[in-house]
Amino acid sequence: MNANPMLKGTLQTIILKLLEDNGRMYGYEITQKVKEVSAGEVMLTEGALYPALHKLEGEGLLQTTSEIVDGRARKYYSLTPQGGKAVTSKMEEARAFIEQLQNLLDLKPAIK
Template identity: 70%
Template sequence: MSTNPLLKGTLQTIILKLLEDNTEMYGYEITQKVKEMTEGDILLTEGALYPALHKLEADGFLETFTQVVDNRVRKYYRLTEQGGKEVTNKITEAEAFINQLQTILSLKPAVK
């Protein structure tokens, strides 16, 4: 992952949102989508991505299935119903935190 330590706390949110937007993805595809969307500013490593995917799966937010593509087995991830609800929770939490952070750093006035 990028050297920015702020990303560690947002990795699950990023994964869940990508899967909400793309229905199903495999690990490498997730890394490439993040790289593309951030113009290379955020680079997810396998060492960061796969433990996060496994945790989300263990928590019941993701389900997996395999598919053979070009004679290779790919493991795909998609949201469960519970995972779909968790996306909304994570996005709401992230937005609230970003607003609080902007207020603290005086990047914008507090809106009430």
């Protein structure tokens, strides 16, 4: 992940949301999608991505399948039913946090 430490707390939410939107994805595909969507501003490293994927899998939120593609094994990640439910709660938590941060930093116009 790029040098912005604020992104570290949102990595699981980003992964879950990408998998909800795209179905199954493999690791490199996830890094490229994040790069594309952020116009190159967010770069996920393997050192950040794979521990997060393994943690989510260990928590029962992701499942994996493997396929041979061009003679190489490729591991795909997808949401479990529990992971699908987690996306909703993580997105609600993220929205609430962003709203409070905007209020605290006075980035949001006051309602009059």
